[in-house]
Amino acid sequence: MNATLFSDYRLAGYYDEMFDDDAEPRDAYRGLFSGVASLGSDVFTRKTDLAGACYLNEGITFSHHGREHPFPFDLLPRLIRADDWAWLSAALRQRVTALDRFCSDVYGAQRCIADGVVPRWMVVSCKGYLREMVGLRPPKDRWVHLAGIDLIRDEDGVWRVLEDNLRTPSGLSYVVQNRTFMRRVFPEAFAGYAVRRVDGAPIQLRRALMQSAPDGVADPRLVVLTPGPMNAAYYEHSFLAQQMGVPLAEGRDLVVRNQRVYLKTTAGYDPVDVIYRRIDDAFLDPVCLRQDSLLGVPGLMGVYRAGNVALCTAPGTGVADDKAMYAFVPDIIRYYMGEEPLLQQVPTYLMERPDDREYVLDNLRSLVVKAVDGAGGYGILIGPHSTAEERAEFAQRIDDNPRGYIAQNTISLSRAPVFLGGRFAARHIDLRPFITYGARPEVVPGGLTRVALKEGSLVVNSSQGGGSKDTWVLER
Amino acid sequence: MLRLRASHRTEIAYAGVVHDSVNEVRLIPREDGRQAVEDPYIHVEPATDVYLHTDAFGNRVAWFQVATPHHRLRIEATAVVTVDPAPPALAPVAWDAFAAPALRDEVGEYLLESPRVTLSPAVEAFAAEVDAAGSADAVQWLRHAERTVCESIEYQPGSTTVDSTVDQLLEARRGVCQDMTHLFLALCRRRGIPARYVSGWLYEPERTSPNESHAWCEVWLPGHGWREFDPTHPEPRLDHYIRVGVGRDYSDVPPVRGHYVGADTQEMAVTVEIGPAEDPARR
Numbered sequence: 007m008n009a010t011l012f013s014d015y016r017l018a019g020y021y022d023e024m025f026d027d028d029a030e031p032r033d034a035y036r037g038l039f040s041g042v043a044s045l046g047s048d049v050f051t052r053k054t055d056l057a058g059a060c061y062l063n064e065g066i067t068f069s070h071h072g073r074e075h076p077f078p079f080d081l082l083p084r085l086i087r088a089d090d091w092a093w094l095s096a097a098l099r100q101r102v103t104a105l106d107r108f109c110s111d112v113y114g115a116q117r118c119i120a121d122g123v124v125p126r127w128m129v130v131s132c133k134g135y136l137r138e139m140v141g142l143r144p145p146k147d148r149w150v151h152l153a154g155i156d157l158i159r160d161e162d163g164v165w166r167v168l169e170d171n172l173r174t175p176s177g178l179s180y181v182v183q184n185r186t187f188m189r190r191v192f193p194e195a196f197a198g199y200a201v202r203r204v205d206g207a208p209i210q211l212r213r214a215l216m217q218s219a220p221d222g223v224a225d226p227r228l229v230v231l232t233p234g235p236m237n238a239a240y241y242e243h244s245f246l247a248q249q250m251g252v253p254l255a256e257g258r259d260l261v262v263r264n265q266r267v268y269l270k271t272t273a274g275y276d277p278v279d280v281i282y283r284r285i286d287d288a289f290l291d292p293v294c295l296r297q298d299s300l301l302g303v304p305g306l307m308g309v310y311r312a313g314n315v316a317l318c319t320a321p322g323t324g325v326a327d328d329k330a331m332y333a334f335v336p337d338i339i340r341y342y343m344g345e346e347p348l349l350q351q352v353p354t355y356l357m358e359r360p361d362d363r364e365y366v367l368d369n370l371r372s373l374v375v376k377a378v379d380g381a382g383g384y385g386i387l388i389g390p391h392s393t394a395e396e397r398a399e400f401a402q403r404i405d406d407n408p409r410g411y412i413a414q415n416t417i418s419l420s421r422a423p424v425f426l427g428g429r430f431a432a433r434h435i436d437l438r439p440f441i442t443y444g445a446r447p448e449v450v451p452g453g454l455t456r457v458a459l460k461e462g463s464l465v466v467n468s469s470q471g472g473g474s475k476d477t478w479v480l481e482r
Numbered sequence: 483m484l485r486l487r488a489s490h491r492t493e494i495a496y497a498g499v500v501h502d503s504v505n506e507v508r509l510i511p512r513e514d515g516r517q518a519v520e521d522p523y524i525h526v527e528p529a530t531d532v533y534l535h536t537d538a539f540g541n542r543v544a545w546f547q548v549a550t551p552h553h554r555l556r557i558e559a560t561a562v563v564t565v566d567p568a569p570p571a572l573a574p575v576a577w578d579a580f581a582a583p584a585l586r587d588e589v590g591e592y593l594l595e596s597p598r599v600t601l602s603p604a605v606e607a608f609a610a611e612v613d614a615a616g617s618a619d620a621v622q623w624l625r626h627a628e629r630t631v632c633e634s635i636e637y638q639p640g641s642t643t644v645d646s647t648v649d650q651l652l653e654a655r656r657g658v659c660q661d662m663t664h665l666f667l668a669l670c671r672r673r674g675i676p677a678r679y680v681s682g683w684l685y686e687p688e689r690t691s692p693n694e695s696h697a698w699c700e701v702w703l704p705g706h707g708w709r710e711f712d713p714t715h716p717e718p719r720l721d722h723y724i725r726v727g728v729g730r731d732y733s734d735v736p737p738v739r740g741h742y743v744g745a746d747t748q749e750m751a752v753t754v755e756i757g758p759a760e761d762p763a764r765r
Binding site for chain 1: 502504505506531533535536537538539545547549586587588590591594734739740741
């Protein structure tokens with residue numbers, strides 16, 4: 007590691023994705039390292055600026071405190087070896103299959119409760135548990151059509167699940183566009199690498215959605231349902247609709263008649279069989295759910311109950327990605343799959359359990375505390391980086407609402423080189439792979455590698471100043 | 483045993499034309515507890531198909547859409563309901579019985595706050611008044627709480643709306659059965675007693691004016707199961723209650739909820755008629 011761009015690079019005892027403990031590039035990264043090392047800082051800076059311009063021109067921004075920002079992108083890709091990926095894919099398929107079965111069971115027979123796998127209390131006290139789904143069986147009994155499972159690697163490079171995202175996870179468009187822009191501004195990086203393509207991801211999603219259509223529909227018609235341009239992820243909604251070749255609709259574009267959903271078009275009403283919806287559960291139908299919703303389609307749940315439309319992802323999957331339910335996922339996998347979970351988790355304490363709570367309140371300084379229904383990096387206390395005041399506030403919140411919080415051991419996320427200020431510096435990263443689930447669970451061969459741009463930070467969410475890297479799954 | 487014929491009519495007149503009216507109605511009496519139901523029927527005008535399902539709380543729900551333009555909507559629900567005599571009076575239930583961890587797994591949703599039953603500072607203050615009397619056991623406390631709510635709140639139709647909160651009730655000290663029930667539920671849940679909302683109809687044979695919809699509570703008493711309490715009519719005459727919907731609070735069991743496109747609602751009239759059903763042997 008002698009090239010100038012890396013001259014200040016320090017491993018500092020963390021697991022580094024690019025370098026081994028002797029500061030030598032790992033095998034897979036060797037070609038990339040020598041290529042990048044031959045570039046000057048000015049060349050890399052220019053390429054980085056060019057990538058930024060691509061994002062801005064494409065309108066790929068995210069909303070932070072009400073302002074739109076381009077999504078920071080780092081040009082040094084994150085590599086995953088073919089054998090690692092084969093194992094990860096199997097592990098992700100196992101997990102998502104089990105979570106899908108769990109949703110079906112919770113809203114159906116509730117065998118998992120009768121058999122003592124999950125306490126009934128955990129289910130009924132869960133904010134994502136949607137009572138309107140009880141007894142409702144979605145087409146094909148498919149619940150989770152697209153999952154984003156957040157993975158991290160610990161000090162030893164062991165993959166662990168940080169959290170599950172089943173309710174309309176976002177980021178698939180970034181996976182595709184990161185690769186597009188990477189090829190545009192840094193094509194020479196691909197020399198000598200056979201990288202699995204990700205541009206088929208929207209078609210893979212489309213296939214899963216089509217396979218989840220109501221029985222007997224020969225040629226299902228699909229729409230993407232968006233809350234509209236004010237939504238932070240509107241770019242993704244429009245991108246996926248365009249890539250899948252299907253209409254992008256708002257609630258007011260759809261209408262219910264005779265227990266069917268129709269898209270209003272200039273040529274009349276077009277029947278709709280599958281809705282990839284990017285609207286939260288509560289807003290889907292003002293008749294059945296939140297009455298003040300202007301985003302949904304009145305009567306939609308009636309059509310859904312009749313089995314005449316598929317809503318993807320099914321409403322109510324929040325019961326399975328609740329951060330307290332996470333603690334039960336290994337048992338959920340054993341129960342439904344009859345096998346040991348392949349992926350490790352992060353040791354988790356339930357604030358409901360008096361022993362756990364006592365331990366956590368005594369050790370807040372070293373733990374991470376999360377609100378069970380938080381997202382986007384909000385509602386989190388990172389113990390080692392917290393002030394006494396913040397810890398006191400969280401202790402109070404835990405006391406007031408134990409079911410509302412969990413705590414986890416602080417994991418030193420793996421790090422990777424990120425180009426900052428003219429040279430490479432180590433930053434913590436995670437990985438959100440995407441799993442589509444129609445007839446079978448399939449993993450998109452890539453994923454969103456998120457980067458905590460702030461030095462030492464463990465929070466990678468874009469809403470918290472995170473960036474991303476292209477993720478290369480190698481062919482061999 | 484009382485055999486009653488009940489009919490519930492909702493008539494809505496709009497100020498102009500409306501269309502695409504989609505509704506979910508909970509107007510079919512329940513078939514659990516001490517009730518049996520015959521011939522439940524929902525009739526809608528303008529005529530349309532009515533689809534039935536059962537919700538998470540075991541309530542029967544009718545769903546329908548009137549897509550065509552119309553000026554009025556009429557929903558009529560009828561059923562013959564047989565109500566068994568009330569069970570024997572409650573024996574004391576020790577407070578300890580509510581400390582069992584199994585209770586949360588049995589009926590946990592009725593221990594938590596719910597959209598319309600929140601434990602606000604105003605509820606806390608009112609609860610302190612109720613608790614000041616002390617209580618040897620939970621049943622005694624429940625009867626006392628039931629009476630306290632009844633005596634503290636003036637029953638005044640029209641003083642609140644279906645959307646009024648418990649805080650507004652405690653501020654005005656006036657309300658109707660729905661509000662008093664929400665307050666009573668809050669008191670129970672605060673003490674760790676599982677309690678749920680019941681919407682239904684009250685048979686009052688001596689009453690000359692039309693009957694009305696009513697709301698009351700059911701409390702989970704270990705060893706007894708669900709038992710009725712009614713802060714609007716303390717120590718109720720139980721065989722005169724027809725149970726239609728149960729849930730965590732009103733938001734789980736509104737008799738009619740829906741959405742339509744078009745003119746404002748001009749007038750909405752609800753009529754409940756309950757009388758002895760003719761003897762089945764003579765039919």
